[in-house]
Amino acid sequence: SLLNNTSTFTFKMRSLGTLSLAWVGDGSGVLLVLTTFHVPLFMMRFGQSNLYRSEDHGKTFKDVTDLINHTFIQTDFGIAISPDHSGKVILTGDVSDVGGFRLFRSQDFGLSFEATDLPFVPLIQLLYNPADGNTLLTLSITLDLWLSEDFGATWRKIHDNVCLVRWGPKSSIYFTNNNNGSCNDKGALDLRRTDDYGRSFQTIATRVYSFVLGGKFVFVSVMTGASTERVIHVSVDGGDRWNMAQLPAVNHQQFYSILSANQDTIFMHVDDLGDSGVGTIYVSDDRGTVFSKSLERHLYTTTGSDTDFNSVASLRGVYMTSVLTEDGEVETVITYDQGATWQPLHQPQNSVCNAETSTNRPNRCRLHIHASYSTTMKMNVPMLPLSQPNAVGLILAHGSVGDAESALSPDVYVSDDGGYSWLLALRGPHHYAILDSGGLL
Known part of the structure; x- marks a missing residue:
């Protein structure tokens, strides 16, 4: 019976690309397939992406490429689907032959798309606010932080010199900011937070190397004193108050990595000294500060x-x-x-x-x-x-x-x-x- 209920569809690809596949909504049966490219448009003279749409869980597909005007789409931007299952979809098209980048925005599970030109060149895929699918964040190639509150129709720049950005709980935005114009100067970054979509900002940590949000926790690795060592600070109130995690410090050749963080536990990998490709997993208490050794010789290659x-x-x-x-x-x-x-x-x-x-x-x-x-x-x-x-x-x-x-x-x-x-x-x-x-x- 499995063979009787198996459907095959062959995608005719006109150019060298990769297929991106995404379900839209939860239980809607809508599936979008897009051909995307790993290189920018100027390297491919005739590049164009093809878009296919299925309404029956992928049994049959319709070529709907004309909905996106046969635009070229890079793999890095792919298909951005809102996490709230509301049927919102955004494709980011490279139209640099006529100038810049263009969004194709759908609010009806990909049935129709509206085109909007971006006032900047994006560096990363759009980030949906988990609490509101109409609010979007992205970074430009000049490291400016841009925000839209109307599902990408209009954009405003809210900060410059931003290295990494993440949505936090309750529509808060966390990002690292470099003051000297270089994100490579790790250990000299500020961690900032805005709770009002970029109308006001707070610096919540300095000398930051990197940060991660996980569960109820905010983690930063910060440089200690005058040395090249880093330690982990943890906050459970969004970054207002910090505690130092009871973990070994690491030097510039080692790294920390949060493997998993939920509401009550953190799994943290601490790299061993030397180039061994292994480290130790530590597991935290519910405050995120007291850690106990869980697993040694944990494989985590730096390559x-x-x-x-x-x-x-x-x-x-x-x-x-x-x-x-x-x-x-x-x-x-x-x-x-x-x-x-x-x-x-x-x-x-x-x-x-x-x-x-x-x-x-x-x-x-x-x-x-x-x-x-x-x-x-x-x-x-x-x-x-x-x-x-x-x-x-x-x-x-x-x-x-x-x-x-x-x-x-x-x-x-x-x-x-x-x-x-x-x-x-x-x-x-x-x-x-x-x-x-x-x-x-």
């Missing part, structure tokens, strides 16, 4: 700044990641108790692996999950592990069992109990999705 850390959305407190063993093997480990204990994955029941022949170690037949590190190593892994909050316990992932040969062509494995047990689902690499709360894979 692609990639880690396999994955928060399993389908079961609370479950996380997967990779460690680098003493003998140089990459091994998947999982925790079911928010990082208190970690263990390797069990061998899938229906997998083929001989512990005797693969080598002398019985743990050779453990399941290894392929994630960001594998994609950095250019392995054939088209998708990262997938889980969804409404599909309880379900995880889909590429994996391999046994020796290095099996890793060359990973298979798809599925778990329905939050990663405790696994089954081989499909041979070879695949794209996959979870629909209907796990009723359809």
Whole structure:
């Protein structure tokens, strides 16, 4: 019956591009597919993007390229969909042959688009305010911060010399600001906040290297004294008051990375000294200041700044990641108790692996999950592990069992109990999705 209900659609692409695919709304059945380009327009004489639209969950598509006047769209800007499922879509077109950039704005799930010329050249994709889909932020290539309160129809510049910007809770905006015109001068930035869409600003931290918002927490890494070391400061009230996190300081060759932050816990990676590609995971208390050691030899390469850390959305407190063993093997480990204990994955029941022949170690037949590190190593892994909050316990992932040969062509494995047990689902690499709360894979 699966074959009877499988539909195929071939996209005829006139030029070298990549396909971007996005669902619009929740349960609307509307799917947009856009061909985009990795290079700017001046490098492609005849480049144009094609837009396709489906109203039946992707069974059939209609070519609606004329809605965007056959404009050229870069991959970096892609399809910007509002997070409130209201059917708002924005495409950012490169019309530099006639001057500048143009927005194509839809409020009806991509049925119709209105064109608006931008008064600046954008650097990043538009950021929707999570609390109001009509309010948008973006940075220009001259590092100016621009805001729109009418779904991109009009824009006003609210600040200059901005390095990084994020929406905070309750329509607040957080950004780092450099006073000397260079974002490369990390450790000399100010962290600023506005609660009224850029009409007034507060500087809430100085000597800032970087910042992250996560759950109820605001984190900054700041330079200490006259040295080149950085420490982490944490706030739970939006940056009005700060506490120093009880974590090791790092030097200019090391880094901190927040792996996960929810309302009550932070997982923080602290890079080891030297170029080992590993570090230690620390887990915080609910104030974000007291940390305990959770996992050593955690794999986090600086080359692609990639880690396999994955928060399993389908079961609370479950996380997967990779460690680098003493003998140089990459091994998947999982925790079911928010990082208190970690263990390797069990061998899938229906997998083929001989512990005797693969080598002398019985743990050779453990399941290894392929994630960001594998994609950095250019392995054939088209998708990262997938889980969804409404599909309880379900995880889909590429994996391999046994020796290095099996890793060359990973298979798809599925778990329905939050990663405790696994089954081989499909041979070879695949794209996959979870629909209907796990009723359809």
